[in-house]
Amino acid sequence: MSILILCDHENGQLSPVTLNAISAASQIGGEMHLLVAGDQTGNVAKAAASIASIAKVLVADDKSLENGLAENLAPLMQSLSGGYSHMMAAATTTGKNVMPRLAALLDVMQISDIIKIDDANTFQRPIYAGNALSTVSSNEAIKVITVRGTAFEAAAAEGGNAAIETVAGASDAGLSAYVKSELSSSERPELTSASIVISGGRGMQDGANFAMLEKIADKLGAAVGASRAAVDAGFVPNDYQVGQTGKVVAPDLYVAVGISGAIQHLAGMKDSKVIVAINKDDEAPIFQVADYGLVADLFDAVPALEKELG
Amino acid sequence: MKVLVPVKRVIDYNVKVRVKADQSGVELANVKMAMNPFDEIAVEQALRLREASTAEEVIAVSIGPAQNQETIRTALAMGADRGIHIEAPHDIEPLAVAKLLKAVVAQENPGIVLVGKQAIDDDCNQTGQMLAALLGWAQGTFASALEIAGDKAKVIREVDGGLEHIEINMPAIVTVDLRLNEPRYASLPNIMKAKKKPLDSLTAGDLGVDIAPRLTIVKVEEPTARAAGIKVGDVQELVSKLKNEAKVI
Numbered sequence: 299m300s301i302l303i304l305c306d307h308e309n310g311q312l313s314p315v316t317l318n319a320i321s322a323a324s325q326i327g328g329e330m331h332l333l334v335a336g337d338q339t340g341n342v343a344k345a346a347a348s349i350a351s352i353a354k355v356l357v358a359d360d361k362s363l364e365n366g367l368a369e370n371l372a373p374l375m376q377s378l379s380g381g382y383s384h385m386m387a388a389a390t391t392t393g394k395n396v397m398p399r400l401a402a403l404l405d406v407m408q409i410s411d412i413i414k415i416d417d418a419n420t421f422q423r424p425i426y427a428g429n430a431l432s433t434v435s436s437n438e439a440i441k442v443i444t445v446r447g448t449a450f451e452a453a454a455a456e457g458g459n460a461a462i463e464t465v466a467g468a469s470d471a472g473l474s475a476y477v478k479s480e481l482s483s484s485e486r487p488e489l490t491s492a493s494i495v496i497s498g499g500r501g502m503q504d505g506a507n508f509a510m511l512e513k514i515a516d517k518l519g520a521a522v523g524a525s526r527a528a529v530d531a532g533f534v535p536n537d538y539q540v541g542q543t544g545k546v547v548a549p550d551l552y553v554a555v556g557i558s559g560a561i562q563h564l565a566g567m568k569d570s571k572v573i574v575a576i577n578k579d580d581e582a583p584i585f586q587v588a589d590y591g592l593v594a595d596l597f598d599a600v601p602a603l604e605k606e607l608g
Numbered sequence: 609m610k611v612l613v614p615v616k617r618v619i620d621y622n623v624k625v626r627v628k629a630d631q632s633g634v635e636l637a638n639v640k641m642a643m644n645p646f647d648e649i650a651v652e653q654a655l656r657l658r659e660a661s662t663a664e665e666v667i668a669v670s671i672g673p674a675q676n677q678e679t680i681r682t683a684l685a686m687g688a689d690r691g692i693h694i695e696a697p698h699d700i701e702p703l704a705v706a707k708l709l710k711a712v713v714a715q716e717n718p719g720i721v722l723v724g725k726q727a728i729d730d731d732c733n734q735t736g737q738m739l740a741a742l743l744g745w746a747q748g749t750f751a752s753a754l755e756i757a758g759d760k761a762k763v764i765r766e767v768d769g770g771l772e773h774i775e776i777n778m779p780a781i782v783t784v785d786l787r788l789n790e791p792r793y794a795s796l797p798n799i800m801k802a803k804k805k806p807l808d809s810l811t812a813g814d815l816g817v818d819i820a821p822r823l824t825i826v827k828v829e830e831p832t833a834r835a836a837g838i839k840v841g842d843v844q845e846l847v848s849k850l851k852n853e854a855k856v857i
Binding site: 308365367368372390391392395396398399400401402403405406407408409410411416420423424425427429430431433434435436437438475476478479481482490494526529535536542543545550561562568571572573580585587588589592594603 | 619621624625627634646701702703706725726728729730731732733734735736737738739740741742744745746747748749750752762765766767768769770771772773774775776777785786787821822823824825826827828829830831834835837838839840842843844846847849850854856857
């Protein structure tokens with residue numbers, strides 16, 4: 299049994315969520331290889347090789363892989379699939395884009411967004427926005443799997459010295475081209491890996507009011523998130539969205555401000571260790587999952603909170 | 609150009625699902641069903657392409673039991689031109705769905721397939737990408753904007769870091785995200801009209817596709833409920849609890 303894990307990376311840096319996917323793979327057992335696909339990936343490959351549990355790093359360096367286009371990456375992964383019992387990736391937008399394409403090329407059924415591993419063939423995953431948990435088993439020759447990062451601890455990033463092997467076979471399928479990105483830049487921690495998240499909802503009324511949350515975030519070293527309603531209303535960009543179809547977070551502390559708590563939002567944050575809700579409607583469903591609820595007008599409570607934090 | 613829009617019948621997004629006592633799945637009997645919300649967005653986008661004269665015909669296809677015809681009628685009431693129903697079990701897997709859709713594509717030759725990025729029941733997020741692989745077509749996933757010009761489509765994708773612009777060859781699969789558009793409601797006259805629109809019925813056997821499940825459901829269970837929390841009186845009390853009781857700040 300051996301496992302190939304797709305390395306998530308961005309701007310020449312290995313994405314931390316890869317370490318969570320590796321830790322999930324390590325529960326299955328067997329040798330773990332990490333695939334670094336991209337263009338000019340030297341730094342990422344070096345970081346990948348120093349991950350303690352990785353036996354081998356496969357590097358596919360090709361212009362056609364620069365932006366992770368699924369039409370180019372999936373056939374490459376298919377060509378590497380021989381000998382692997384499992385092919386895994388974190389359930390990021392990269393993993394979600396490429397892995398189903400790979401699974402169909404291999405004629406196997408993918409198992410999406412796993413949160414628990416029972417054995418090498420049996421996995422638990424949330425369905426219905428996490429309102430039910432489904433345990434499924436697979437007899438497919440290769441198990442193609444995406445991993446929910448927040449459900450697994452990060453593997454040790456240091457201490458390894460894996461062999462780096464160059465793999466060929468990358469080519470441009472000629473179906474798609476990357477044009478450009480509009481990425482949100484922020485000095486704050488990344489939403490899915492932050493230990494504290496403060497999110498605003500429709501109750502924020504305006505994008506400018508998110509500045510109040512940002513001030514608190516800066517005091518606590520927190521990331522700022524949002525509900526779908528706040529994103530749909532244009533208060534903040536799409537990458538702030540926490541929920542069933544946005545990002546899933548599980549920080550030590552999640553502060554929901556002016557968020558009513560639709561099940562689709564709860565799906566993205568209810569595994570947080572401590573949940574605080576600030577909402578003026580004492581009937582809001584968010585209070586049913588909150589450890590600490592404060593019924594108050596957020597325009598009074600949030601400035602007071604900032605002051606209290608000193 | 610024809611547009612093919614697969615539509616899935618799922619438990620309505622407002623319904624709180626209940627897990628069956630025998631842990632074999634969730635309760636579907638006497639539960640309100642509706643079109644998967646992402647697929648509504650796909651139907652809306654298809655209609656807009658037709659209204660912009662980019663497309664001539666919008667075909668809604670649904671795979672599942674007889675009741676899925678209601679979901680097709682919903683798409684027809686929104687404005688789709690005709691429907692195709694493929695009889696199959698309710699819990700058919702995405703890979704089998706993709707294979708059936710590939711067979712439909714071979715019959716209909718659409719210029720684009722617009723599909724929801726995920727279904728809100730199994731939350732798999734697979735079908736569009738799998739169909740693209742089986743057809744050897746380009747995929748524009750998680751689309752929040754779509755612009756078709758000749759044999760290319762410009763897609764803006766919602767990705768973890770923000771937005772990504774790509775250009776893909778047509779024909780293509782585009783999986784739609786929440787902010788692509790706001791789906792229209794079906795008017796009463798259109799609901800009446802939809803009853804007369806053509807709706808073909810097929811079986812997986814007609815299309816020569818093996819739809820046997822590849823995964824076995826071992827059990828479906830409720831998640832552990834969170835312990836009830838407390839209400840605090842003011843911000844001072846909140847901060848004190850977070851510092852001294854929860855010890856998270």
